[in-house]
Amino acid sequence: MPWLSLLRPGDYLVVLCGAILCAVSFSLVWQEGRAEKAVVRRGGEVFAELDLSRDRRVDVPGPLGTTTIAVESAHTRVRVLSDPGAHQYCVRQGWLDRAGQIAICAPNEVSVEIVGSGKTYDSLSY
Amino acid sequence: MTRSVIKLVTTPEDHCIARLAAAAIGLALIEVAIPLPLPGVKPGLSNIVTLIVLARYGWRVAAWVSGLRVIAGGILLGQLLAPGFFLSLTGALFSLLALAGAIRLPKRWFGPVSWSVLAAFAHIGGQLVLARLWLIPHNGVFYLAPIFAVAALVFGIINGLIAAQILTGHQMSGSR
Numbered sequence: 491m492p493w494l495s496l497l498r499p500g501d502y503l504v505v506l507c508g509a510i511l512c513a514v515s516f517s518l519v520w521q522e523g524r525a526e527k528a529v530v531r532r533g534g535e536v537f538a539e540l541d542l543s544r545d546r547r548v549d550v551p552g553p554l555g556t557t558t559i560a561v562e563s564a565h566t567r568v569r570v571l572s573d574p575g576a577h578q579y580c581v582r583q584g585w586l587d588r589a590g591q592i593a594i595c596a597p598n599e600v601s602v603e604i605v606g607s608g609k610t611y612d613s614l615s616y
Numbered sequence: 617m618t619r620s621v622i623k624l625v626t627t628p629e630d631h632c633i634a635r636l637a638a639a640a641i642g643l644a645l646i647e648v649a650i651p652l653p654l655p656g657v658k659p660g661l662s663n664i665v666t667l668i669v670l671a672r673y674g675w676r677v678a679a680w681v682s683g684l685r686v687i688a689g690g691i692l693l694g695q696l697l698a699p700g701f702f703l704s705l706t707g708a709l710f711s712l713l714a715l716a717g718a719i720r721l722p723k724r725w726f727g728p729v730s731w732s733v734l735a736a737f738a739h740i741g742g743q744l745v746l747a748r749l750w751l752i753p754h755n756g757v758f759y760l761a762p763i764f765a766v767a768a769l770v771f772g773i774i775n776g777l778i779a780a781q782i783l784t785g786h787q788m789s790g791s792r
Contacts, residue, residue: 496780500725504733508769511737515762 526589526606528568530559533599542566542604551596559602574598633677637684640665644689656703656743656760657767660775662689663711663735667728667779675716682708691701699751703743710742728783731774736768 528540530571532550540546546561555574562568567587570580583593589606642664647661662685668676684709690696695704718731744764747757 493777496727496777496784497729498725498727500721501727501729501733501776504726504730505728505769505773508733508737508765508772512762512765515765519762521758535672 528559528561528586529603529605529606531601531603537600540568542568547571550600552595552596552600554598557595557598557600559600568602568604569593570595570600570602573600629677632673632679633680633684634676636665636669637681637688640681640685641688641692644685645692648693654760654763656764660739661735663732664775664779664782666715666735667732667776668782670715670719670731671728671783673778675712675719678715679712682712702750705745706742706746707739711739714738715790727776729773729776730779732779733769733772736772736775737765740764740768 506575512605527542529536530538530540530548530550532552538548540548540559541563542561543563543566544561545563547560548561550557550559552574557573557580558571560569560571562585565585565587567585569585570583570593573581573595575595577597579602580593580602586593586602586604589604592601592603594601643661645664647658650659652658665685666682668680669681686701686704687696690698690701690704693700695701712735714734714737715731718726718734721730744757744761748755751757
């Protein structure tokens with residue numbers, strides 16, 4: 491490789507440091523998105539805060555009936571198990587496992603949102 | 617009314633700087649035509665010129681070439697005093713500071729690739745700080761940091777290699 495002859499010994503060191511910096515920046519950003527707990531709201535008010543490290547099932551009474559929310563600690567994730575709403579959007583959304591994700595059962599006025607160490611976004615635009 | 621003639625006295629060094637800056641501006645303009653997936657991720661081809669100037673004429677001339685490139689590039693792209701211009705300016709300032717340090721590293725061990733990578737990281741670091749403080753005052757900008765860091769590393773290495781290649785070619789033709 492003729493290109494390799496252009497590199498001096500210290501250059502490898504600098505490139506290695508740069509690669510480490512890249513890896514560190516990736517891990518830092520991913521760390522921040524880690525899910526820690528789920529906040530369940532009913533009618534806009536906090537109904538329960540669920541620790542994602544313990545399996546739990548919560549029944550939330552709403553105007554239409556009961557919305558059931560389940561935590562799976564093995565994967566630190568949460569989902570809406572059942573909901574009386576007509577379209578079942580929040581149920582079909584499936585598992586939520588990253589900070590910032592939210593499932594809203596609008597007809598029954600129940601929502602479950604994951605919060606992590608830092609406040610994150612459900613989307614970014616520029 | 618008397619006619620007055622304004623004559624700027626220019627030195628050969630000024631001409632040299634102008635020529636090199638023109639090359640850098642040309643590369644900066646070409647670069648805009650290259651489609652890239654994310655705004656802000658650019659190869660920074662004009663930095664090849666900065667690196668070569670740094671090696672051959674020293675930091676002061678490199679600072680001139682870099683500064684002229686940012687200002688003239690801003691005028692030509694219609695970006696002067698727009699946010700993008702200040703991002704380039706900050707990036708150029710930070711990478712010049714990094715280069716001022718890098719040029720003092722022992723030449724036997726650290727070559728243009730080191731300078732280029734260090735300058736690229738300083739460039740993106742400065743831009744992220746400016747973006748955080750001024751354009752997007754929220755920690756959300758740091759979500760793009762890993763992508764920028766990888767781009768800085770990759771393009772830093774490539775630009776450094778190109779500069780090193782051109783510099784060795786020069787030394788060889790000069791010694792003949």
